[in-house]
Each structure stands twice: as structure tokens, then as C-alpha cells.
Amino acid sequence: MPRLIPTVLAIACAGFTAPTLHAAEAEALAYARAQLAALGETPDITSVVKASNLRHGALDEAQILELDAAWRAEIGSTSDTVITPVLESDASDALREIVEAANGRIVEIIVMDKMGMNAAISAITSDYWQGDEAKYLETYPKGAGSVFVDTVEFDESSNLYLQQVSGTLTDPSTGMPIGAVTFGLDASAFN
Incomplete structure (x- = not known):
């Protein structure tokens, strides 16, 4: 496994230089930034995030936690009233196509709304609400152009x-933040 420096970046898309990043991390970041730019221009993604913002925008923390608990309870069960609408959307289909086309570089994609709730996913996640995690806290609340590079971790489910x-x-028409996206990258593909 390459040694990658954990870095938190709040950067604008233009004018980014990163001489302190290791080559593998810089390559992974550049790759993810290109994917982010393309994803932000995808109408299915923009539409699903805006719709999710309308559904979840007025929820309080207790309601969010209740939905998150329902999501967790559905994993591995026959009940699928919370997970299925997210997993089987056109936007989630588009994410799965991106993962497939990435030839193993991208393992998962999670698109979140402004509350940190899953709006589209390439695969089932362990929770519905990402809003208490760095992937959300270091991006959407910090505004347009914010990027967060997390540390490399071993994922038992993928063995990677x-x-x-x-x-x-x-929003491509206004430039205003509408949500966040996380790309789970196979670290060994960037060395």
C-alpha cells in the first residue's frame, strides 16, 4: 500500500497546486476532481439531489436519526421501503455505470443532499445519514469547491x-452548493 498523507483541502476548482502531496495521492485527487466535475454536470444527479433537498430540508435531527435507524434496520432484511427508492433510482444507476467504467479505480460513490442524507448510491451503504461524518462536514458546509481527502483505510467488505x-x-446553473459526493477509491490503483 502506498503511503498517503491525510489531507484536508478546501480549494477552488481552478488554480489548485499541491506540491506537498505524494504522487499517488495527487493522482487520486486529480482523478476524483475530474469525476466530481463530470458528475456535477449530470442532470440525473442534480435532479435527485434537488429532490432529496426538498424531501429532507425541513427535517430535524431526531427525524434524520429515525430515518437513519430505519435504513440500518433494512440492511439484510426483506423490508426495503427506505433503501430501495435511493438504490434503484436513475441517478444510482448512473453511479453504478461510472463505477463499472472506472475499471476498479472507483469502488463506490455516495451522493448526499444538503442534510447529508444519501440521495444516490452505487451500492448499499451502512447508514443513510452521512451528515455526522467528515465526508460531509468537510465539504457541503464549507461551500463550493471544498474537497476532503480522507486517510486510506482497509475495507473488510471489499478486501481493499x-x-x-x-x-x-x-447547481450548474447557479454555482450554489446543493450537496456532496464521496468517491471510494481503490488506493492501490493510484501508485
Whole structure:
């Protein structure tokens, strides 16, 4: 596994230079930034995030935690009223196509709304609400252009060392933040 420096970046898309990053981390970041830019221009993604913002925008923390608990309870069960609408959307289909086309570089993609709730996912996640995690806290609340590069961690479910790179999603027509996206990258693909 390459040694990658954990870095938190709040950067604008233009003018980014990173002489302190190791080559593998810089390559992973550049790759994720290109994917983020393309994803932000995808109408299915923009639409699903805006719709999710309308559904979840007025929820309080107790309601969010209740939905998150329902999501967790559905994992591995026959009940699927919370997970299925997210997992089987056109936007989630588009994410799975991106993962497939990435030839193993991208392992998962999570698109979150402004509350940190899953709006689209390439695969089932362990929780519905990402809003208490760095992937959300270091992106959407910090505004357009914010990017967070997490540390490399071993993922038992995929048996891979993964690095999550997250960024703020913006509305292409206004430039305003509407949500966030996390790319789970196979760290060994960037060395």
C-alpha cells in the first residue's frame, strides 16, 4: 500500500497546486476532481439531489436519526421501503455505470443532499445519514469547491485499501452548493 498523507483541502476548482502531496495521492485527487466535475454536470444527479433537498430540508435531527435507524434496520432484511427508492433510482444507476467504467479505480460513490442524507448510491451503504461524518462536514458546509481527502483505510467488505475523496456538488446553473459526493477509491490503483 502506498503511503498517503491525510489531507484536508478546501480549494477552488481552478488554480489548485499541491506540491506537498505524494504522487499517488495527487493522482487520486486529480482523478476524483475530474469525476466530481463530470458528475456535477449530470442532470440525473442534480435532479435527485434537488429532490432529496426538498424531501429532507425541513427535517430535524431526531427525524434524520429515525430515518437513519430505519435504513440500518433494512440492511439484510426483506423490508426495503427506505433503501430501495435511493438504490434503484436513475441517478444510482448512473453511479453504478461510472463505477463499472472506472475499471476498479472507483469502488463506490455516495451522493448526499444538503442534510447529508444519501440521495444516490452505487451500492448499499451502512447508514443513510452521512451528515455526522467528515465526508460531509468537510465539504457541503464549507461551500463550493471544498474537497476532503480522507486517510486510506482497509475495507473488510471489499478486501481493499480504500481512500475516500469527497467534494461539494453545486447547481450548474447557479454555482450554489446543493450537496456532496464521496468517491471510494481503490488506493492501490493510484501508485
